[in-house]
Amino acid sequence: MDQRTAKSERLERKPYERELLRLQQELVKLQEWVRVEGARVVVIFEGRDAAGKGGAIKRVTEYLNPRIARVAALPTPTERQKTQWYFQRYVEHLPAAGEIVLFDRSWYNRAGVERVMGFCTDEEYWQFMRQCPTFEQMLIEAGILLRKYWFSVSDTEQQRRFQERLEDPMKRWKLSPMDVQSINHWEDYSRAKDEMFLHTDTPESPWHVVESDDKRRARINMIAHLLSTVPYHEITPPRIELPPRPAPRGYQRPPRDLQKYVPDHAARLE
Template structure:
């Protein structure tokens, strides 16, 4: 199925809430249809999310995965490598998480950690960094040649907007975990990260797996733009689900439910809110 391209217009403040939610709902319906097609055809879809800290990657991933069947769609967000993983080929722990037939994998950060935070903060050697940039195009070409549909998105945010989001996270008990000491280097080493991103794009923006930049100072616009773009890249068609008919509920037999006092029930906290 092919989505029509949106008309270009200037909208720096982004869509209003009603328009955003209506468009997002339609896109999420299409995402479900796309997943059903992937399952039916055995397609393998890999989407890589990279970008500045607080650029909105997590929010986009959340909206994509929200209504998908978790049996064939998953998010990969790897922690710091273990000692054993440090002794592997750098790509190895990522390749273990690649999609199988009918699966969609969303990578919240990926092997490109080596081109960004590891390089800027000195977590890898210059030799390891240079080797990575040489090997990435070959690795990704092999994945595409084998039939994996690979998409790479870079979420771009301005320094002023990033600063606002960091301050917001400091005050939000539900998002405080999203702000770490490593994230703070995004402020003090802004230009170093910019140079690293430029070098990464130069070495890895290949025809088989190009980089797509998502302007994300407005999160709502970024989500809509990224999801609609992803859907337009995938040649999916609507797969009609198997027709089901709800059976009539049978008459009750001689079953008797045990007394409620035999079970433990969670306290009714909700009732206290009335």
């Protein structure tokens, strides 16, 4: 049987939502453990365009504290950043104690889109391939918990998602010119990914492939795996009791007509 999930075998909504909520509850426990223990967690999300990285990140962060768990989605480097050491602008976004950083694409841009589209030289590319395992080993030795996920999508499913984005005004912004060009570079990206794995899939910092033709399965599988790789435990929260509301002490609210209120748009729906 093909490793990819057939459309008829896609995970049904009810069991998906039930398990997703359970896993998200565990993510909240993980977050509290990270905060209390001062742990530093980096999770890298890579994969082809429309592979489902963004949706997975949204489900991971849905119930988390944005002061603890944040997403790093870096824009195109500035002219100044282009003259820096390649990893420098990513280092700025690494977590401090008690933080989780989710990289929506990462330093692996150099091994993917930059390589395929010619945005870097051969010398810059091979320098990255040599330095990347050492860079990641330095992060791990510094105590950072590094996890790397590659979201794998078939060409037919990617094409379907591109078409969906093209036709849906709410998703049209997701379809970039670079996405369109990736259709003609499918095999180039495949070769680039294989070469990247060859050099950066190390015992200390392995890649974990997420089959993502079924987005629901991909999200569940990725979150469950992430939780299984971190030695967290539930932290008993401090006991909090709400005090009784104090008696009024003479405060008078200003007249309502002195303030500007948002119009009651919802009243039109009744």
